[in-house]
Amino acid sequence: MALISIPLPAHRSIQFNFSSLNGTIRLLSNRRVQLALMILVPILLLTVFRPFLPIPGPLETNLRAMTKPPSFVHLFGTDRMGRDILSRTLAGVQISMFVGFAVALLSLTVGLVMGTLAGFFGGVIDRVMMTITDIFLAFPSLLLAIGLVSVMGTGMLPVVLAISLSDVPRFIRLQRSLVLSLRSRAYIDAARTVKASQMWLMTRHIVPNTLAPLLVAASIAAANAILVEAGLSFLGLGIMPPAPSLGNLIRDGQTYLEQAWWISTLPGAVILLIAISLHFLSDGIRQVLDPRSRK
Amino acid sequence: MLTYSFKRLVQLFVTVLGVVTLVFFTMRLIPGDPISAMAGDNLSGAALDQMRGQMGLNDPLPVQYLTYLGRLAVLDFGTTVTTKLPIVGLILGALPVTVSIALGTIFLTVLISIPLGTLAAYMAHKGNRMLDNIITGVAMVLDLMPPFWTSLVCLLIFSLTLGWFPASGTVSLDDPAMLLRRIALPVLVLSMAQIATLARITRTSVLEVLNEDYVRTARSMGWSELHVLFRHALKNAALPIVTVIGLSFGNLLNGTVIVEFIFTLPGIGNLLVGGMNSRDYQMVQTLIVFYAMIFVAINFTTDLIYRVFDPRVQF
Numbered sequence: 001m002a003l004i005s006i007p008l009p010a011h012r013s014i015q016f017n018f019s020s021l022n023g024t025i026r027l028l029s030n031r032r033v034q035l036a037l038m039i040l041v042p043i044l045l046l047t048v049f050r051p052f053l054p055i056p057g058p059l060e061t062n063l064r065a066m067t068k069p070p071s072f073v074h075l076f077g078t079d080r081m082g083r084d085i086l087s088r089t090l091a092g093v094q095i096s097m098f099v100g101f102a103v104a105l106l107s108l109t110v111g112l113v114m115g116t117l118a119g120f121f122g123g124v125i126d127r128v129m130m131t132i133t134d135i136f137l138a139f140p141s142l143l144l145a146i147g148l149v150s151v152m153g154t155g156m157l158p159v160v161l162a163i164s165l166s167d168v169p170r171f172i173r174l175q176r177s178l179v180l181s182l183r184s185r186a187y188i189d190a191a192r193t194v195k196a197s198q199m200w201l202m203t204r205h206i207v208p209n210t211l212a213p214l215l216v217a218a219s220i221a222a223a224n225a226i227l228v229e230a231g232l233s234f235l236g237l238g239i240m241p242p243a244p245s246l247g248n249l250i251r252d253g254q255t256y257l258e259q260a261w262w263i264s265t266l267p268g269a270v271i272l273l274i275a276i277s278l279h280f281l282s283d284g285i286r287q288v289l290d291p292r293s294r295k
Numbered sequence: 296m297l298t299y300s301f302k303r304l305v306q307l308f309v310t311v312l313g314v315v316t317l318v319f320f321t322m323r324l325i326p327g328d329p330i331s332a333m334a335g336d337n338l339s340g341a342a343l344d345q346m347r348g349q350m351g352l353n354d355p356l357p358v359q360y361l362t363y364l365g366r367l368a369v370l371d372f373g374t375t376v377t378t379k380l381p382i383v384g385l386i387l388g389a390l391p392v393t394v395s396i397a398l399g400t401i402f403l404t405v406l407i408s409i410p411l412g413t414l415a416a417y418m419a420h421k422g423n424r425m426l427d428n429i430i431t432g433v434a435m436v437l438d439l440m441p442p443f444w445t446s447l448v449c450l451l452i453f454s455l456t457l458g459w460f461p462a463s464g465t466v467s468l469d470d471p472a473m474l475l476r477r478i479a480l481p482v483l484v485l486s487m488a489q490i491a492t493l494a495r496i497t498r499t500s501v502l503e504v505l506n507e508d509y510v511r512t513a514r515s516m517g518w519s520e521l522h523v524l525f526r527h528a529l530k531n532a533a534l535p536i537v538t539v540i541g542l543s544f545g546n547l548l549n550g551t552v553i554v555e556f557i558f559t560l561p562g563i564g565n566l567l568v569g570g571m572n573s574r575d576y577q578m579v580q581t582l583i584v585f586y587a588m589i590f591v592a593i594n595f596t597t598d599l600i601y602r603v604f605d606p607r608v609q610f
Binding site for chain 2: 131132134135138139140141142143144146147148149150151223227230231234235236237247250253254257258261264265268269271272275276279
């Protein structure tokens with residue numbers, strides 16, 4: 001079997017070993033990845049170490065500092081109950097990141113399994129699954145999420161499930177097309193000739209080679225999930241207050257837009273930064289993986 | 296061509312039927328049922344039962360499902376749970392606002408992004424990476440700005456600070472001037488996100504065409520650069536652009552829900568959010584099906600346009 005596992009040049013182009021030092025260095029020396037990390041790492045560090053920072057807690061009210069504009073004491077200002085916006089934003093980032101990560105992981109896993117089955121076996125399984133994904137793809141994503149939340153109720157779990165459900169069909173489609181293109185490669189035929197089992201072919205020869213493109217799609221899905229969660233919460237259909245989700249913060253400030261611009265705009269700018277950096281990250285990973293796009 | 300359209304139409308029908316079925320059975324999964332959700336704790340068991348009987352909720356599920364399909368076939372969407380108004384009437388009343396926003400957005404998007412994308416492609420083709428990078432970079436940032444945030448920022452700058460556009464006021468088709476002023480900002484906000492996608496696709500497809508032999512031939516025949524760019528390159532790059540306009544419609548529908556909510560415009564997006572907040576499941580169910588149908592119909596049309604205008608596409 002060892003002989004067959006040696007990758008042929010044709011499929012090495014999309015193989016990428018993340019555990020190897022060489023791969024990590026190549027990834028880290030990509031300009032876009034660097035830019036993404038320059039934004040993401042500080043935000044993540046601040047979020048993780050928020051409890052140790054000299055700022056009030058996200059739910060702590062202070063009646064002596066109501067609706068104060070940004071200053072050195074409150075970098076992002078305070079809301080009408082004197083809560084520190086910076087602290088609330090960082091707590092919101094924590095929720096957003098969790099939602100983004102959970103959605104990416106969930107839809108990647110389900111998409112991987114179902115897409116591999118559909119692409120590898122074809123036939124009836126494939127047709128049934130494609131019809132079902134067609135039905136799900138007939139809904140614009142935010143609207144599907146709204147519909148699902150109306151059934152499952154609001155809160156963290158329903159929101160993650162609702163957003164994942166609208167992403168899963170896309171992952172199934174992607175994985176299916178990747179598997180279809182790999183299935184007819186010569187090295188798979190080679191493995192078949194020495195009686196490699198279906199399971200072996202799928203898990204050892206096909207799936208590992210689809211992981212890289214899936215990972216690119218997952219980081220875009222994470223960025224998208226963060227935006228959709230914020231949208232849902234903004235409409236009052238996502239994560240419920242007083243939990244400081246970024247969408248909730250923006251919704252809170254909407255009423256006071258004229259008197260206190262900072263309540264809505266600053267948390268929104270943070271969402272934008274996170275979304276941009278996740279896109280840079282996926283762009284960078286793609287550049288590293290795809291030799292044609294390297295200049 | 297005819298066989299293909301027919302096949303696609305059958306596929307479309309299956310998808311729509313699937314959408315309706317999915318929505319119907321998901322709505323029945325709600326713990327409790329619509330009646331107890333709307334009645335709260337104020338009604339006795341007998342009264343609830345009577346109401347269920349009136350709405351046909353005591354029938355077996357397959358019977359309910361077929362009744363629902365039968366009603367949909369004659370476009371009877373029922374009435375809202377709370378106010379007992381016919382839902383079709385509400386949707387038709389709200390549709391013009393949403394349609395004006397959508398059309399306005401598509402118009403503005405095409406007007407800005409096609410020249411912009413063509414310019415970026417031309418610059419990249421000529422080896423001027425700087426302008427190309429700037430346009431591409433700006434397009435990406437615009438694409439990722441959450442529409443609800445952009446709306447608030449625009450509202451803050453253009454309505455509250457500069458006072459150029461009214462932030463509130465009645466909207467109706469009888470007063471087109473007011474309608475235009477009220478939808479100007481929402482259209483601007485939605486266009487920002489759409490411009491990015493469209494400009495990027497325009498850039499890619501024009502750039503591809505600029506490397507074709509016939510463009511070189513046109514140049515060598517002495518046509519001016521502008522003529523080559525717009526008559527030869529853009530014309531041949533138009534197909535993917537049209538497709539993307541069609542495909543980005545889903546995003547546009549998502550966006551209308553948000554801007555209608557923020558700018559308090561009485562479109563169908565606002566009906567949806569209102570329906571969610573008053574727990575009017577009948578309304579939400581109908582609107583979700585309605586949105587899905589619009590989306591599917593537009594995708595279908597885009598697909599057909601693509602095949603009609605590209606002779607290379609095989610059937």
